[in-house]
Amino acid sequence: MSGCGVLCFMPSTASPDDHKYLAAAIKGRARFVVAGDTDLLDLKEYDGIRIVSPRAFLDHIDNLCLEKPIDLPRLRALVRERVEQPFG
Numbered sequence: 001m002s003g004c005g006v007l008c009f010m011p012s013t014a015s016p017d018d019h020k021y022l023a024a025a026i027k028g029r030a031r032f033v034v035a036g037d038t039d040l041l042d043l044k045e046y047d048g049i050r051i052v053s054p055r056a057f058l059d060h061i062d063n064l065c066l067e068k069p070i071d072l073p074r075l076r077a078l079v080r081e082r083v084e085q086p087f088g
Contacts (some may be wrong), residue, residue, distance in 0.1 A: 015039040025049050032057060034079075054079070 025033050030048050034057045
């Protein structure tokens, strides 16, 4: 895959359409990819990046222990708002 700024070896189990998301996650040093796509979810993890469903990500947010308090209800609402938007 070209254009990701690093030499990327994509897993053969991921759909070729999903490679761009994995490359972006690697380039952006993401810790999570939140997906509803079963091809991505079946990977569970790639290059140290956890691939989780929106529900699992919301559960993770609920369980965070942060030094600085955050407005979890507001954060959850923002994530839900994004999850409920149609893809296009």
